[in-house]
Amino acid sequence: MRRASWFNVTSLTLGFAFLYLPMVLLVFYSFNSSKLVTVWAGFSTKWYGELIRNEAFLDAAVVTLKVAVISSTLATILGTMAAYVLVRGGKFLGRTLFSGMIYAPLVMPEVITGLSLLLLFIGIGLDRGVLTIVLAHTTFSMCYVSVVVSSRLVTFDRSLEEAALDLGCSPFDAFRLVTLPIIAPAVISGWLLAFTLSLDDLVIASFTTGPSSTTLPIKIWSAVRLGVSPEINALSTIMIGVVTVGVITASLISKRRTVKAQQDLQAAERGIS
Amino acid sequence: MNIRRFVLIAVPYAWLLALFFIPFFIVLKISLSDLALAIPPYSPTVKDGILNMLSAFDFENFTFLASDDLYWKAYLSSLKIALISTVLALLVGYPMAYGMARAPDEWRPTLMMLVILPFWTSFLIRVYAWVGILSNEGLLNQLLLWVGWIDAPLAIMNTTTAVYIGIVYTYLPFMILPIYAALDRLDESLIEAAEDLGCSRTTAFWLVTVPLSRNGIIAGCFLVFIPALGEFVIPSLLGGSGTLMIGKVLFEEFFNNRDWPVASAVAVVLLLILIVPITLFQRNQQRQAEADT
Numbered sequence: 001m002r003r004a005s006w007f008n009v010t011s012l013t014l015g016f017a018f019l020y021l022p023m024v025l026l027v028f029y030s031f032n033s034s035k036l037v038t039v040w041a042g043f044s045t046k047w048y049g050e051l052i053r054n055e056a057f058l059d060a061a062v063v064t065l066k067v068a069v070i071s072s073t074l075a076t077i078l079g080t081m082a083a084y085v086l087v088r089g090g091k092f093l094g095r096t097l098f099s100g101m102i103y104a105p106l107v108m109p110e111v112i113t114g115l116s117l118l119l120l121f122i123g124i125g126l127d128r129g130v131l132t133i134v135l136a137h138t139t140f141s142m143c144y145v146s147v148v149v150s151s152r153l154v155t156f157d158r159s160l161e162e163a164a165l166d167l168g169c170s171p172f173d174a175f176r177l178v179t180l181p182i183i184a185p186a187v188i189s190g191w192l193l194a195f196t197l198s199l200d201d202l203v204i205a206s207f208t209t210g211p212s213s214t215t216l217p218i219k220i221w222s223a224v225r226l227g228v229s230p231e232i233n234a235l236s237t238i239m240i241g242v243v244t245v246g247v248i249t250a251s252l253i254s255k256r257r258t259v260k261a262q263q264d265l266q267a268a269e270r271g272i273s
Numbered sequence: 274m275n276i277r278r279f280v281l282i283a284v285p286y287a288w289l290l291a292l293f294f295i296p297f298f299i300v301l302k303i304s305l306s307d308l309a310l311a312i313p314p315y316s317p318t319v320k321d322g323i324l325n326m327l328s329a330f331d332f333e334n335f336t337f338l339a340s341d342d343l344y345w346k347a348y349l350s351s352l353k354i355a356l357i358s359t360v361l362a363l364l365v366g367y368p369m370a371y372g373m374a375r376a377p378d379e380w381r382p383t384l385m386m387l388v389i390l391p392f393w394t395s396f397l398i399r400v401y402a403w404v405g406i407l408s409n410e411g412l413l414n415q416l417l418l419w420v421g422w423i424d425a426p427l428a429i430m431n432t433t434t435a436v437y438i439g440i441v442y443t444y445l446p447f448m449i450l451p452i453y454a455a456l457d458r459l460d461e462s463l464i465e466a467a468e469d470l471g472c473s474r475t476t477a478f479w480l481v482t483v484p485l486s487r488n489g490i491i492a493g494c495f496l497v498f499i500p501a502l503g504e505f506v507i508p509s510l511l512g513g514s515g516t517l518m519i520g521k522v523l524f525e526e527f528f529n530n531r532d533w534p535v536a537s538a539v540a541v542v543l544l545l546i547l548i549v550p551i552t553l554f555q556r557n558q559q560r561q562a563e564a565d566t
Contacts, residue, residue, distance in 0.1 A: 008375050011368035012384070018365070019391055019445065022402035025412060029405065036410075057374065080425045082285040092282055101289040107551050109503020111520045112540045115527060119537070123299055139292040142285070200395045203505050203524075217397050224397075224510065228405045230482035236398040251386055 030233035047234040057219060057235065058104065064199060064216040067130060072194035079145025079194070080187055083157035084175075086146065086154040114207030115141060121208065128210035136208040137201065140205045141194035148193060152186035183237055192250075196243075234264070297544075304537035305330040315533050333521060334538035344539065347517040348546065354433060354508075354518060355501040358440035362497045363490065371482075373449070375455035376406075392446050400439050400510050407435050407511070431513025439507040441499070447496040455489025456482070490559045492511030494555035502550075503543060506515075519543055 033044030051057060082102055089095070105113065117136045120130060156179070164174040181186075204218040209215065223232050306315040338344045373384045389401060406412045406431040416425040429435050468479040483490075488524065505520035512518070519539065527536040 008372035012372040015369035026402045030432045078285045085282050098286055101293050107499050110524045111505050115540055119299045121295040198395055202397055224401050239395055247390055247393050
């Protein structure tokens with residue numbers, strides 16, 4: 001039987017305090033009425049009001065969401081295709097290069113990815129703006145999607161697909177009716193991952209954006225370079241809140257699903273015996 | 274080969290070729306060009322003709338990198354900062370992963386979620402959160418002054434120490450997860466066997482647990498070291514002007530000095546340095562995958 005030793009409890013408590021205290025303090029001080037961020041002067045929500053009235057931030061938020069939705073959707077389609085090719089594609093010319101190009105962007109420093117894409121866009125004379133950021137984000141997020149989806153495809157029982165084909169499905173129908181529903185959770189988490197990566201990206205967006213389209217991270221960056229600002233604290237709090245609610249909801253849904261699947265399995269076993 | 278299979282392979286393949294593979298050759302090409310007062314600010318360009326362009330290539334930017342000590346100091350200091358941060362992350366991350374693996378089963382999903390949650394939160398915001406803590410009037414200094422441990426504020430912000438804290442903080446989940454995965458798979462009867470055969474708990478830990486979690490440790494260290502080496506946001510925000518890191522030098526060379534050829538040469542050298550840890554990491558992953566089957 002496992003026992004919680006004092007050493008393990010201490011290291012977990014200290015470790016999680018280290019991970020969470022900075023964010024808790026950030027949230028706490030976003031409700032500070034003083035302009036001086038580190039001096040507590042009473043509770044106030046005035047920075048949230050200022051934030052909502054700040055049109056530059058709102059514009060940047062719209063651009064960021066637009067880029068994130070388009071690029072994560074494209075990345076999910078391309079990444080799922082790439083995962084399918086990697087796991088089921090068999091042999092084809094240049095397979096090694098293909099898998100190399102899937103894994104390399106995951107370890108590539110952002111400054112290099114950003115620089116190389118910018119030089120490409122300038123080389124082919126593409127005006128920089130929302131389109132170029134979308135292209136850049138799609139390229140690196142499709143690799144993350146493909147890693148997530150291919151790890152699900154590897155554990156997938158291939159005989160199910162073969163059964164569908166034997167029963168007269170076309171390969172596309174077999175994919176649509178059998179494979180896709182089974183890998184759907186991985187595809188959805190791939191999309192969420194791509195969406196978060198796009199929302200979060202500062203370096204690649206700085207390289208590939210034009211003067212007309214500023215994303216939220218670029219806006220935050222230029223504000224925080226000058227030091228701590230209460231408006232950014234308020235914005236951070238909103239972003240942390242959205243993510244926390246999202247992740248907890250997602251994990252509750254998947255937990256309920258596992259429990260239900262187990263109950264179904266037990267019911268089926270009782271039925272057999 | 275049917276048309277559907279061709280499309281399935283060709284679309285993602287072409288996308289990656291055009292937007293990942295070819296751009297590297299453009300970087301390589303520009304790193305061999307000269308700075309020019311033109312748009313784009315380098316010469317020769319394709320307009321000069323392919324042959325003229327190739328013959329005008331030289332290694333001037335690379336000899337410049339070697340002769341100016343700013344650059345090799347930046348590479349060395351990046352390596353040093355990445356290495357020290359990796360060791361620190363291991364020292365913080367291993368006990369946490371160990372604690373998670375030893376925790377009661379019903380706690381584990383929650384602990385796991387607590388490790389992953391920061392990963393979904395904005396990287397930029399997590400780094401920014403430290404500015405308010407580490408600065409001279411920051412919360413840490415206020416606390417230490419109030420307790421009476423120090424008489425004058427500690428200068429942590431804009432030093433390398435702040436960069437270490439930032440890297441360990443943001444990349445800690447990458448260290449914890451592979452080590453936890455390795456410890457979770459570990460057969461506990463092996464430790465019991467070691468203890469039955471006369472090992473103390475500490476000796477059993479060093480002789481059994483640590484060697485068996487080796488693959489997780491190696492994977493975690495590379496997952497922290499590789500991104501830390503080219504990091505830009507953390508040294509710029511927390512390290513101030515005194516901290517030299519190559520990602521920051523590249524960014525400034527490009528945006529502030531507008532010297533594209535030198536920026537490209539910096540990128541090429543950084544890539545060459547990264548090939549070593551990336552190859553080692555992949556070899557480790559492959560060995561582990563083979564061991565699993």
